[in-house]
Amino acid sequence: MDEQRIILERLYESVRINSDECKIVRLSKSEQKRLGNVLRKHDSPAYDRVVIFSRLKRLRCQVDVLRCVPGLVFIEHDACQNYMRTSKYHGLYSRFYQRLPWARVVSSGAGVARRLRSEGVDARFVSKGYDEKLIMDLGRKRDIDAAFLGSVNGHSYQERRRMLESIATQTDLLVTRTESGLQYVESLNRIRIFVSADVGMGEYMVKNFEAMACGCALLAWSQGSEEDSAMGFEDGKNVMLYRSADEAVAKLRQLKADPDLVARIALAGQAFAVERYSFARVGRDLARTIAEPMRPWPGLSCWRRAWVRLRYGLKT
Numbered sequence: 001m002d003e004q005r006i007i008l009e010r011l012y013e014s015v016r017i018n019s020d021e022c023k024i025v026r027l028s029k030s031e032q033k034r035l036g037n038v039l040r041k042h043d044s045p046a047y048d049r050v051v052i053f054s055r056l057k058r059l060r061c062q063v064d065v066l067r068c069v070p071g072l073v074f075i076e077h078d079a080c081q082n083y084m085r086t087s088k089y090h091g092l093y094s095r096f097y098q099r100l101p102w103a104r105v106v107s108s109g110a111g112v113a114r115r116l117r118s119e120g121v122d123a124r125f126v127s128k129g130y131d132e133k134l135i136m137d138l139g140r141k142r143d144i145d146a147a148f149l150g151s152v153n154g155h156s157y158q159e160r161r162r163m164l165e166s167i168a169t170q171t172d173l174l175v176t177r178t179e180s181g182l183q184y185v186e187s188l189n190r191i192r193i194f195v196s197a198d199v200g201m202g203e204y205m206v207k208n209f210e211a212m213a214c215g216c217a218l219l220a221w222s223q224g225s226e227e228d229s230a231m232g233f234e235d236g237k238n239v240m241l242y243r244s245a246d247e248a249v250a251k252l253r254q255l256k257a258d259p260d261l262v263a264r265i266a267l268a269g270q271a272f273a274v275e276r277y278s279f280a281r282v283g284r285d286l287a288r289t290i291a292e293p294m295r296p297w298p299g300l301s302c303w304r305r306a307w308v309r310l311r312y313g314l315k316t
Helices: 009-017 035-041 079-083 092-098 110-118 155-168 182-188 206-213 225-231 245-256 259-276 279-291 302-312
Strands: 050-052 072-076 104-107 122-125 144-149 174-176 191-196 217-221 240-242
Touching: 009 279, 079 092, 079 110, 092 110, 104 110, 104 279, 110 122, 110 225, 144 182, 144 245, 155 174, 155 245, 182 191, 191 206, 191 245, 191 259, 206 217, 206 259, 217 245, 217 259, 240 245, 245 259
Parallel strands: 050 072, 072 104, 104 122, 144 174, 144 191, 191 217, 217 240
Antiparallel strands: none
């Protein structure tokens, strides 16, 4: 995808080197909307797996094409919107994946994967991660006590914005944005306590891992015991977790008053992020999950096989 903030080239490369054989095909926006042409061009039946990482809005009208792919796997970083009542995609992920019952969905949320499984989808959990070649502790002086870096605009971030505003009215919390890349990394390296507010999202966003990897002590909105356990987050050890604005304020004040506690959580969190959430580790987990045995492909009816051959030129 050509407009995303996070560059995932190293994640793709990690998947490639952890697979017996893997070809990476980068698609433009227009190509993502015309997958039939792409599958025909690259002779998709020659592959054991066809892994797609795109947006639901570009996939949902291409079910006829996707039904032609036996080893179909989706990497899914946005399916949390399926369970967000305020999202325009509420329920749409479930309906889409239920139309492709043999396909595998690799979700970045443990709870999301469980809920999709309960709806009949072959959903597996592999977390998001961070680019360890870009995101790192630079050893700089930390002159910002507490901050959040990122977007608070847009419909999906309403609860995030309200939470951060509530915390900021009671404490000295900086809420700002930076350019991607080096400026973002340098800004993270100035922060002692990173305050994350993934409220209502049901899973942890990438910023949490990036902040930990850069040596910030992470104060994060808890996504619930299931997600916290799946992520390996331990309150008071490698992160600090909160479940309300009042608890966030109390824990932020506790951290500011105890530099030794901040240092302990920052060091433990950094070591944990490096071990568990680097692209090298996440790519290895993705490769393994992609390769695991899949549900049998139901095949195509005679009329559907004739239709896709006529319409898209696909071999089935």
